Amino acid sequence: MLNIQTLIDDAKCFETVRTLRWPEEVRCVQCGSAAITKQGRDTTQPERQKYRCSDWGR
């Protein structure tokens, strides 16, 4: 279960969102493709993992 304590921590928050959104593997939010590559971290929010879709380059 989610509780406020786990959501306070940004890293855990993003991890939780990722797990809820992609329980098995990360997919492109636009086209649903699993052909994505990691694109480093957000400069202002290092906890955020960036991804690039190989299908259309976003």
Ligand SMILES: [Zn+2]
């Ligand atoms: Zn895509």
